[in-house]
Amino acid sequence: MNPENEIVQAANALTPWFNGVATEIRELSKNVAALLERSLVGKSKVNTAAMVGLDELSREFLTKNSFAVGAGTFFAADSVEEGGRPLEWWSRNSSGAIGRLKFDLTPGSDRYYDYQKLPFFSTAASTGEQTVWGPYIDYLGAEEYVLTFTAPFSLRGNFMGVAGCDIRHRDLEPLIMPHLRLIRTNAALINASDRVILGNSGMYLVGERIKSESPRQHRLALDVPHLGLSLIFTTQP
C-alpha cells in the first residue's frame, strides 16, 4: 500500500473518533444551557442555586465516556453573580472515584487559576465554536498532561461559558496509536498550532512543534469541524 492510502485509512479511522468526542462535548454544553434556562427564569447571572444539577451532568458524562478524566463547566466571570462559584469541574482519580476538583480562584494569589485566559476557554469564547487545546501541562488545574475539549454555550444569545472534558495524554495514546501505526512512514497527528499530539515513531515526538515544512512533508486535515487537527507525514526521498 502506498503511504497516501495508509494516511487516508488512518484519517478515516481517527476522524469519526474525534467527531464522536466533539458530539459528546456539544451534547454536554447543550444540556448545561438547557439546565440554566430552566433554573435562571428571568435572571441573567448564575448563582449557586442555579448551578444545582450541573454536578450530575459532569458525573453522567464521565460515567458514559471512560476516555475522559475530567468534565464540567467554566462560566465567563461576568455571567456569575457576585460570590458565586464560576466553575463546576469533576474528575476521576486513580482509583476511578469521581470527585469535584477545587481551584484557587482568588485573583492575585500565586496559585490563581486564570482559566478565562486559557485557550480552551478563550478560543471557544471568541469563535463561538467547539475547540481543543493541548497537549499541555494543566499547571494549577488537574496537574496532568492533558488535552481539553470544550464547546461554548449561551443563554438568550449571550455567551455564558464553556463545557467540556479533559483527556489525559497517556489515556489518548492507546486509543489513537493503533491507527497511526498503520502508517509505515513517519507520521503524526498535530493540532491547530502545529504541535504534535502523537507520532508513530521517535521522529515526531509529542509536544514538539512542526516549525519547518520540508518538501517531503505533507499534510492531510481531518474532517473534524473547528478542531484544527491534521495528519502530517514524511515521504521517502
Place this chain on the structure above:
Amino acid sequence: MSTPFQSQIYRSLPEIERADAIVDRITKAITLGLLKVGERLPPEAALSEMFGVGGATLREALAELREQGVVETRRGRSGGTFVVTQPRHQTDTIRDWFLSTSISEIRDIGDEHAAVAAAIIRLACERAEAHDIERLHELARALVLATSPEVRAVADSRFHIELAVSAQSPRLANAEIRLQEETVQQLWTPLAIVFDPEPATAEHLELVRAVAQDQPAKAGHLVLEHIRRNIFHLIDTKLTLGYARSKQDANEPRE
C-alpha cells in the same frame, strides 16, 4: 476533592518492604557499576546502620541476594559479603515498564536527561583534567568490549556517571545516577530491537574528544544527539511491544 500539586505532594510511597528495598538498592548499584564483582560490602553492623534497619531485616536482604547468587558470604579472617555476579536483567520487569510507561513520559525522561547532560558536558569541558580524559576514554572503550546486555548497561552508565564526576558537581552526578537507574537497563535489554553498542561507543569517544579539546558547543550538540537517539530507541521498543503491527513484531528481537 483535590488541590494543586496534590499528585506531587501525596504521590504513593514505594510499597516494597525495607528488605526488598535493600535488595533493589544493591542490585541497582551493581547494575550501574557502582559496586563491582569481587568487591566486599561493608560489615553487617555498618550496613544496618547506614540503611537504618535492624539486623534481622538486613540479614533477610542479604539472604535474598545470596539466594539470587548475586553475593556470597565467606567466613574467616578475610571473610565478609562479596559481590560475585552481575544480576541478570529482569526481562519481565523491563517489559512491564515499557507497557506501563506512556510515550509522553518516555519523551519527558529524555527532556530531563538532555537538560542534565547538557549542563554536565558544559562543566566537564571547563573542569576536566588529563586524568579524567584518560579514564573516560577507557570507560568509553569498555562499552564496545562488553559481551552481554548486563555488562553493556554497566559500561554505558559508568561512562555517563564518570562524565558527571569530571564535571565536579555532586548534585548533577546524583541526577545522572537517578536517570541512569531509570533507563539504562531498558536501553540494553534486547526485548524488541537490539541496541547496537558500536555507534554508542563512537558517540562516547567523540564526546571525550570534544571535552579534551574544550569544545563546549560541539560537545553539547553531540550529547543532545546521543540522548535523542537513546530516546528514539526506547520509544521504538515501546511501540513494538505495545502496538505491534503483527504478532511476529512483538516476539522476535531484530537487529
